[in-house]
Amino acid sequence: MNNNRKNHKLYIGLILAGLIVLLILAGLIRSPYPPQKMEASLKLAGISAAHPMGCDQFGRDILSRVMIGARTTFLIAFVTNAIGLFFGILIGALTGYFGGFFDEILMRFNDVMLSFPSILLALVLIALMGPGTYQVMIAMGIVFIPSYARIVRSEFIRFRNMDYVLAIRLMGGSHLRIMFLHILPNVKGTILTSLIIGFNNAVLCEAAMSFLGIGVQPPDASLGLMLSEAQGFLFRAPSYALLVGFVMICMILSFSLLSDSLKEVQG
Amino acid sequence: MMLQVKDLSIEFHDHLVPETVVYDFDLQMEPGEIVGIVGESGSGKSMSALAIAGLLSRKDMRKKGQILYAGKDLLTCSRKELRALQGKEIGMVFQEPMHSLNPLRKVGWQVEEALLLHSDLTKEERKEKALQMLSMVELKDTERIYRSYPHELSGGQRQRVMLASALICHPKLLIADEITTSLDVTVQAAILKLLQRFNKESGISILFISHDLNVVKKICQRILVMQKGRVVEEGTTEGLFENPKTEYTRELLDSIPKIRKLTV
Numbered sequence: 001m002n003n004n005r006k007n008h009k010l011y012i013g014l015i016l017a018g019l020i021v022l023l024i025l026a027g028l029i030r031s032p033y034p035p036q037k038m039e040a041s042l043k044l045a046g047i048s049a050a051h052p053m054g055c056d057q058f059g060r061d062i063l064s065r066v067m068i069g070a071r072t073t074f075l076i077a078f079v080t081n082a083i084g085l086f087f088g089i090l091i092g093a094l095t096g097y098f099g100g101f102f103d104e105i106l107m108r109f110n111d112v113m114l115s116f117p118s119i120l121l122a123l124v125l126i127a128l129m130g131p132g133t134y135q136v137m138i139a140m141g142i143v144f145i146p147s148y149a150r151i152v153r154s155e156f157i158r159f160r161n162m163d164y165v166l167a168i169r170l171m172g173g174s175h176l177r178i179m180f181l182h183i184l185p186n187v188k189g190t191i192l193t194s195l196i197i198g199f200n201n202a203v204l205c206e207a208a209m210s211f212l213g214i215g216v217q218p219p220d221a222s223l224g225l226m227l228s229e230a231q232g233f234l235f236r237a238p239s240y241a242l243l244v245g246f247v248m249i250c251m252i253l254s255f256s257l258l259s260d261s262l263k264e265v266q267g
Numbered sequence: 268m269m270l271q272v273k274d275l276s277i278e279f280h281d282h283l284v285p286e287t288v289v290y291d292f293d294l295q296m297e298p299g300e301i302v303g304i305v306g307e308s309g310s311g312k313s314m315s316a317l318a319i320a321g322l323l324s325r326k327d328m329r330k331k332g333q334i335l336y337a338g339k340d341l342l343t344c345s346r347k348e349l350r351a352l353q354g355k356e357i358g359m360v361f362q363e364p365m366h367s368l369n370p371l372r373k374v375g376w377q378v379e380e381a382l383l384l385h386s387d388l389t390k391e392e393r394k395e396k397a398l399q400m401l402s403m404v405e406l407k408d409t410e411r412i413y414r415s416y417p418h419e420l421s422g423g424q425r426q427r428v429m430l431a432s433a434l435i436c437h438p439k440l441l442i443a444d445e446i447t448t449s450l451d452v453t454v455q456a457a458i459l460k461l462l463q464r465f466n467k468e469s470g471i472s473i474l475f476i477s478h479d480l481n482v483v484k485k486i487c488q489r490i491l492v493m494q495k496g497r498v499v500e501e502g503t504t505e506g507l508f509e510n511p512k513t514e515y516t517r518e519l520l521d522s523i524p525k526i527r528k529l530t531v
Contacts, residue, residue, distance in 0.1 A: 170322060
């Protein structure tokens with residue numbers, strides 16, 4: 001590890017992530033205004049001391065809505081990746097470690113899933129389940145499984161014939177023990193970096209789906225939904241779209257920077 | 268008779284044409300005996316050893332014959348029975364100490380693992396046993412080694428750690444697959460001495476696989492010579508070195524570099 005060169009990316013990433021987390025935590029405790037409270041006199045009001053980010057088309061305080069919107073977006077990204085990762089590791093570990101006929105079938109099915117653009121596949125699933133926050137989580141979670149399965153599988157194939165895996169088999173260790181106590185820790189680094197890329201993809205994917213009106217439904221707030229609302233008033237209140245977009249950029253940038261710096265630390 | 272291998276053949280079935288790598292391999296081992304298998308690369312010595320250790324996969328491969336360990340056939344017994352034998356009765360150490368340890372686990376954890384699988388000792392007892400084992404393989408500063416990661420150790424140290432983890436459950440048979448090959452000569456000699464000491468003190472049988480005839484000569488009582496998947500000659504170490512019966516063994520013996528006196 002190189003300690004002489006300062007890891008600027010790590011610090012910037014940490015600061016940005018800290019800001020976002022602070023925003024979300026503050027929203028959990030108390031937002032400046034109730035996020036659904038409308039005030040007709042403040043329609044599309046600009047930035048002021050009372051409303052640091054201005055107000056939206058119904059006179060709702062944007063800062064308060066960004067607070068809960070960022071939380072929803074974060075939660076969706078988190079759950080989506082948790083689903084994708086859990087099943088991805090399970091499928092990838094089994095197919096990669098054992099190989100054979102089962103592996104062939106699951107991987108061809110995987111190829112089929114991967115050959116669709118992910119947003120299209122999520123659209124189909126949403127069409128089956130109907131729109132809503134939880135449906136978005138499940139649909140996107142399913143869409144995220146194949147790519148994780150693929151990554152985990154290739155790593156397991158790399159490690160399954162290592163001498164130390166043989167050595168543990170010779171000690172009488174079971175396959176499950178080898179898979180999850182010995183190989184998985186070695187795959188951890190690869191999973192971590194792909195997890196962060198997956199997280200960013202999920203944030204963008206949620207934004208795209210809410211933008212299309214099939215994601216989070218009003219009056220709930222998410223960053224994607226707020227962006228799609230803001231586009232109607234792009235010229236009358238450009239600060240609305242710009243500020244929400246800025247928060248989203250911060251979120252994605254912080255995770256990209258963290259991922260990059262983690263890769264550097266890993267070497 | 269503790270280990271008896273009868274007519275073992277190993278055939279690969281993972282390509283279009285089946286390929287036989289070991290033909291009619293026979294071996295008998297008594298308790299406390301050190302038997303060597305020598306041969307060039309690809310002669311099937313490692314494959315035979317892996318088969319005896321029960322490490323060859325059960326698909327893609329056809330095995331004929333019998334491997335009887337204490338009367339039990341390792342080729343046909345259930346996985347559960349096999350796993351109970353592995354580690355407890357049969358231990359194995361591989362050629363590359365660099366790759367034989369999990370790089371992300373501390374040495375102590377890995378040495379203890381066999382105990383975790385085969386005994387119900389408490390955590391403290393396991394640690395005590397592991398430290399004791401580490402000092403038995405003549406490692407110094409065992410507390411530090413117990414807490415270090417594999418990359419912090421030298422090749423010789425790692426090979427000693429491997430020995431410790433293979434021997435911690437006191438197996439009756441140790442399979443040593445080219446364990447001295449990647450070590451330098453002084454470390455080689457030390458490891459060989461260690462093996463001999465274990466053999467004398469605890470009566471462990473050792474199946475010693477190597478392509479280095481000098482090493483085999485030092486440690487083994489009986490030697491099998493393999494070529495192209497077949498055992499071409501078998502005999503006591505002296506008999507074989509004094510009076511090789513087949514052409515191949517003679518060639519093999521002639522290939523040992525000899526130090527001649529330089530005449531100026």
